[in-house]
Amino acid sequence: MKVIQNWQRWSFAVSLIGLLIVQISCAPDPGEALNDRKRRENEDEIKAYITTNNLTAVKDDVTGLYIAKTKDVPTGQAPVVGDEVRFYFVQKRLDGLIVDSTETAAKKPGVVIIGAPSQGAITARLYNGLQLLKEGEQAIVLAPYDPTDNKSGNLLLPAYTPVRYDITVVSVRTEEEQIQDYLAAKGLTAAEKTASGLRFLLTKAYPDSALVKVGQTAKIKYKGTLLNGNQFDANADGTDFSVGTGAVIAAWDEALVKMREGEKATIVLPSSIGYGPQGKTPIPPYAPLVFDIEVVSAK
Structure with a gap:
C-alpha cells in the first residue's frame, strides 16, 4: 500500500512539473513584447517629429527607416555589395542632442x-x-530603436531611443572605380589589364634572364599596401613561394609568370584575386590591393 501511495505522489509530481513546463513554454516572451511595444512608441514619436518639423519623409518597409531627402540625385550611383561608401553624418536624439558625428x-x-x-x-x-x-x-534619416544597435544603452543614447541621422553620401565607388582612381593618381595608367582585372606594370626589366615558370620556387621581395597607402605586409629580405600551386593569392600566381629573375613590378588587384569578401586581418573585405614585387631568384 505504501508503494502505491509513493507511486501516486511521484506521478502527481511529474504531472505537475510537465504542466509547469508547458505553461512556461507557451507564455509570451516578455523581452520580445517589450521590444514590440517600444518599437510602436518609437514609430509614434517619429511620426509626431515629422509632423512638427514639416518633413516629407518616406518609410522604407524593409528597414523601418523614414527617409526625408534634402538633396535628391536621381542619376547618382546606388551602392551595391562590395562598393566603398564615403559619407558624413551627424546623429541626434529627437530632442536635438548630438550623440555622434x-x-x-x-x-x-x-x-x-x-x-x-x-x-x-x-x-x-x-x-x-x-x-x-x-x-x-x-x-x-529617422530611425526607431534597433536591438542590434551597438551604440545604444548609454547616458547619451539610452536603449529604445529613436534617432535622427543627417547624412551626406560623398562617394560610392566600385572596386574597379577605386583601382582606376588609384592608377590615375599614381601615374600608373600604362599598366596592362588582364582578364582577371589584374593591373601589371613592369618597373625594372631584365629581358635576357629566365622567365619564372609554374612549379618553380621563387624568392620574392615585396611590399603590400591598401589603396590608401597603409602598408599591411612586407619582406625586404626575400621569402620563398611555390609558383602556380595556390600557395599564394591568385594575383601573385598570375603576375609571377610574367616576370623574369631580377625584374620588379607593381601590381594592383581586385579582391576577387586577392583576399575576397572576407578579407584577412588587417586587410578589409572587398579590398583592392597594391604590391611592389621583385623576383630575386626562381629555381
Whole structure:
C-alpha cells in the first residue's frame, strides 16, 4: 500500500512539473513584447517629429527607416555589395542632442564597405540608411530603436531611443572605380589589364634572364599596401613561394609568370584575386590591393 501511495505522489509530481513546463513554454516572451511595444512608441514619436518639423519623409518597409531627402540625385550611383561608401553624418536624439558625428570640419568622411561581414564601428541604423541613398545625396534619416544597435544603452543614447541621422553620401565607388582612381593618381595608367582585372606594370626589366615558370620556387621581395597607402605586409629580405600551386593569392600566381629573375613590378588587384569578401586581418573585405614585387631568384 505504501508503494502505491509513493507511486501516486511521484506521478502527481511529474504531472505537475510537465504542466509547469508547458505553461512556461507557451507564455509570451516578455523581452520580445517589450521590444514590440517600444518599437510602436518609437514609430509614434517619429511620426509626431515629422509632423512638427514639416518633413516629407518616406518609410522604407524593409528597414523601418523614414527617409526625408534634402538633396535628391536621381542619376547618382546606388551602392551595391562590395562598393566603398564615403559619407558624413551627424546623429541626434529627437530632442536635438548630438550623440555622434564624423569629422566634417576636418573633411574626414566615414568609410564603409557594403556587404562586408562586419559593418565596422557604425550602427546598424546608419549602415541601413546609407544603402538607401545614392552618391551625392543628402537626407534626414529617422530611425526607431534597433536591438542590434551597438551604440545604444548609454547616458547619451539610452536603449529604445529613436534617432535622427543627417547624412551626406560623398562617394560610392566600385572596386574597379577605386583601382582606376588609384592608377590615375599614381601615374600608373600604362599598366596592362588582364582578364582577371589584374593591373601589371613592369618597373625594372631584365629581358635576357629566365622567365619564372609554374612549379618553380621563387624568392620574392615585396611590399603590400591598401589603396590608401597603409602598408599591411612586407619582406625586404626575400621569402620563398611555390609558383602556380595556390600557395599564394591568385594575383601573385598570375603576375609571377610574367616576370623574369631580377625584374620588379607593381601590381594592383581586385579582391576577387586577392583576399575576397572576407578579407584577412588587417586587410578589409572587398579590398583592392597594391604590391611592389621583385623576383630575386626562381629555381
